[in-house]
Amino acid sequence: MTALTQSTAPRSERRYQFSWADAGPFLALGALLVLGFLINQDFLSATNLSNVITRSAYVAIIAVGATFVISSGGLDLSVGSMVAFIAGITIMFMNVMAPTLGLWAIPAGMAIAVLAGLLCGLANGLIVTVGKIEPFIATLGTMGIFRALITYLTNGGTIPIDKSLREAYRPVYFGTLGGVPIPILISAVVAVLGAFVLYKTKYGRKCAAVGANEDVARYSGISVIKTRTIAYVIQGACVAIAAICYVPRLGAATVTTGQLWELQVITAVVIGGTALRGGKGRIWGTIAGAVILELIANLMVLSDFVSEYLVAAVQGVIIIIAMLVQRFSK
């Protein structure tokens, strides 16, 4: 065996190696910040950056859940509609309870939101896993269902939150704690929790295993159905948290709330370095991805180069370039 030991001595452990692939999204983020500063000096102002990061909080929170779903080999197109639906029933519940519970209606409503999120996620999960339906189609179906339900609840219009609750609820989006906007804190907590679960618990390992190779997972005694369903439930919880932060920002839920967020969420996850075909999720990359998307949108508003009609094209080009940079920096 001498030969073997000889030949393998130089190979060291990977642990402390710097990985370009993992750094990709953060490099892209840095590049964008520099670009932004060159375009408009105000870009790096504390207010602007804090606004942008606060705003990216919803997508970031939802995308943490999506990182679970995607790394377990699933996909969820329904998150945008689900935000609208959950925001809708939360507001309705709060409004109904406001006379009896007073301001306590707000925490009660939040609890309802989380419950609803868990149930919606469970429904998605069961359709995909027990129903064995391609996630793309299953969640496209539930996307239509949630969207229709919110349309029905709002009678095609808007559900505004009760005036009496409005002011008390506002700080959840607009407030700060130690100078940091509350949505940023919430998304940081969600991300830390997400990273903990995905990287440090048995469930996280199962998730990655199921996404990497279903057969191997099954043979290792991992229940594919359970693991993937739980990923959808986590996604539901994240959507609920996002909805809770969302409601005070605009004070209402409408039929258009959350439209196309699903695409943003998936883009954030993929830009963050998680592979769509499943296997291993990157929570921090996802967060970077969500911020990148908001930054691009912000840059579009702050710069005056681009015709209003072409904003979408420039965004598309920037995203593709960001992915290319990431790919070839490896």
Next chain:
Amino acid sequence: MTALTQSTAPRSERRYQFSWADAGPFLALGALLVLGFLINQDFLSATNLSNVITRSAYVAIIAVGATFVISSGGLDLSVGSMVAFIAGITIMFMNVMAPTLGLWAIPAGMAIAVLAGLLCGLANGLIVTVGKIEPFIATLGTMGIFRALITYLTNGGTIPIDKSLREAYRPVYFGTLGGVPIPILISAVVAVLGAFVLYKTKYGRKCAAVGANEDVARYSGISVIKTRTIAYVIQGACVAIAAICYVPRLGAATVTTGQLWELQVITAVVIGGTALRGGKGRIWGTIAGAVILELIANLMVLSDFVSEYLVAAVQGVIIIIAMLVQRFSK
């Protein structure tokens, strides 16, 4: 040799075996027709069915291309915007050429459409294969780009086709040949061609191989890049053909043309039995899927059960049920 003759002599190729899995979409189609008849007798009237099938032609034509892309392991979210973009430049070209070419502007415009389709497809294909970007993200990017370009070309409004060409072009959508509406004939031709290429040619085999296992394809001397790029080019050509049939219907391209068709197209392909993860395509199933989607929408209008607010929900439910039926009829 001995083993084979001993134990397996009677069993021959599958050719004449009936496969429930393959029949799934057609069974679902049949069930829907029966359901429709029960709900409303007019449903099976020749006019209604011919309208519905004609309407499904676009999605069917595009979905034939999508069957190639998906079975080669790709995905294309840009097809809806691409229809709008191609329709837009086709109309602009025809309008410019009408004074000099007269009615010849129409075939010339069609040629331009096909050329544009091939180029758009090529662009998508190269970004995905050479750029090595996740197809979901790459084509989400080009979706934004195409949509922005048509918005820019139309100034956010409408490009109508020149009055002088309108009447001559109309029959391409509204005309019939031997009693069969022309869009149906065109989509039948596209489907036959698609089925031929996918099932009977070398390229079809390569496509399926690349989708099933890239490594095996590569080790078998198949160029993954070339094969997958060609699939996107075929997709582009199909989109161009759909655009050619689309223009005479309303005589204009607008910023909303083709919106969300990508989701319909993918749904049709998946309902038709093609797996999203690639490896095997089912052209005829795809066609059935496209018709199923239009039939469901048609049924929603013809029946009086559903509140207008809930139409999307019921559609979602029906699609999920259709997939479940298919899954468990295997």
Next chain:
Amino acid sequence: MSIVARIDRERGVAPATPVLRAEGVSKRYGTVTVLSDVTLDILPGEIHAIIGENGAGKSTFMRLLSGYIEPTEGTLAMAGHQVRFARPDQAQAAGIALVHQEILLADALTVTDNLFLGRELTKGGIVDDARMRLVAAAKLAELGCEVPATSLIRDISLADRQMVQIARALLDEHRVVIFDEPTAVLTGGEVERLLAIIFELKARGIAVLYISHRLDEVQRLADKVTVLRDGKMVGTHPGHTLSQIDMARLMVGRELNALYPQKQATRTSEPMLSVLNAVVPGFVQDVSFTVHKGEILGFAGMIGAGRTELFEGILGLRPGMATIELNGVPMRVHSQREAMDAGIGYLTEDRKGKGLLLQERLGPNLTLSALASFHPGLVLKRAREADALTRAVSSFDIRLKSLAAKAGQLSGGNQQKLLLAKVLLTAPSVVIIDEPTRGIDIANKAQIYGFIQDLVKQGKACIVISSEMQELVGICDRIIVMREGRISGEVSGETMTESNIALLATSERAQLAEGGTK
């Protein structure tokens, strides 16, 4: 630990109670019977070999014992109690572990992740990566496998993956450990270490089921040998009384000719393929060699010597640089297609990952790299494809129950034969075969050797990469030995002995001895 305690207790009470018993088990897929009415007792502390031809049903039987599939008929019993396993982890919990014939690991995860999949070590609810890495590294070191525990599976060689699989099965204490062709992808040193570990298991009172087509291993190891033929049990024999020839005869059910064909003097001095200064970054440095018309050139070496990478680099399947001369014409090959068109055929060692489309039927698999010849006009000629399949099935003796089967449903050895047929369909003039007989039974090995010889008789050249030194010595005209990505020597004629090859493969400066067994 409790399992071991139980084993000890049982041994004390009734040493002869079978730890695992299969009674009258059968397995059918649709109308196809793969295994019929097999009854077998496995005793603790016993090494029980199962042998049989390709497709005899060995793997099926093992999968059935370890919960991967359920029998259509029959029952399993452990220590006298009837058991039923719906899932592999239930069998594992009951103390039965299987090392699969095909590699079953998650590519995108690390070695450690794979080892502990589904049974991670935790500390206060948190997975304890540091400890798992240590345990994994220790277990791998015990097996003599030196891959870093943090490597991704997709980055390590096939042999290393096999070692990881074995480590995975040995991580916990089991009552029965089943090895399904564990040595097919291993070389001498690893095999020795594995055999030592198996003896150690036996000494601890653990029952071992062992499948191999390498009958010398069976002979050394087995206390008992059970022979399967065509899904039926032929009989169980005490191991040490059977010679290899006896075993082969029992498996095949008829007399066998010699394993290796008589060497023919087909070798010429006309160079066919010359490779100059091949470099594959990270794997191979500066390798040059020439293979002549009518020659069978062997490549030997330890695992990790870089043989596979050398040829993949030359053929454009991975980044690498080499100057090639084919029939005296210098050329560069950038892709497998170019190689094929130039007349170089390559058969990969990884049949499951890179060789066959497991979900696809046999015909399309067979013709995948030679599509052009089934495609004279626009249309693919199905009849021609069916013909080719029938021909391949008969000339390579592919055992299957139905021509409509999917490639993944073939037994391991038969997949290998299909792959060989696929590569030869491209009508190459230089054939490079990486591990030609991996998992192939003894009767068919002879057939494949004959086939290789036919190739060179037709004036082709053949390069055989193999980890079975005996096989190389048996068929090659000349053998190049690699070590750590370089050529460490060459043997031919009198110096072509297993011990010389082993010497060149392992030590820095080898003194070759002449003569010896052939």
Next chain:
Amino acid sequence: DKKVVAVSIPAADHGWTAGVVYHAQAAAKEINAAFPDVEVVVKTSPSAADQVSALEDLSASRKLDALVILPYTSEELTQPVKAIKDMGTFITVVDRGLTDASVQDLYLAGDNIAVGANTAKFMIDKLGGKGDVVVLRGIPTVIDDERIKGFQDTIKGTGIKVLDIQYAHWNSDEAFKLMQDYLAKYPHIDAVWANDDDMLLGVLEAVKQSGRTDIKLALGGNGMKDIVKKVIDGDAMTPVETPYPPSMIKTAIYMTVANLIGQAPVRGHVKLDAPLITQANAKEYYFPDSPF
């Protein structure tokens, strides 16, 4: 220092909003050229949330002297606009009023109820007080609701019966399909009302294709140039039109600028009427160069 007027409007996602974008940009170009000390910045947003973001971005990077906004929805934009007003910005709101009317210094709107009501009145007249009507509505929003409400309130008590009402998302393709289905479902239809002209285009094609003669009226709304042209040409099926001109954004921008640089303060409530466009007055509403 230049005075900054920010204009926040929805992105061009269908004909009418495209018209808004066109007129807003035209106004910005004209004013930027004409008044060197005024800068008009136009930003479009594809959703309510994005519009709020755009407001934050615009106000974070510079001091706004005035904001002209066509809000996505009233409830959602009220607070964010109020936040900007609190920084001392003059607020002009177009089309959709905010829930807190005190936020808007200037409010300029069309009358969606009137769009529905005037159309209904014409129909009642023309059909002689009774008939079967099918309706195509747009996207679930306040505008759509108001138009439908205006229509339904007006026909209440008459012999006009609404056979069916479904969404077609202000999209001509969907309207085409929906109309085909209406035609298959109802053997007799007297009139069609699509509450937006984009949809009317689809409706007209479907009716033309069916060759049916029972449909006497097919009316739209919004003042799209193609439909106004039909009215001018005396089309039998579409003899009238109701305006809801996207150019109101231009009016609003000019009024806001006038307030900033002129001497006369401009405050209050301006409601644009939605009179029936008939062949007689159609020329006034015809702008062939507008994209809408």
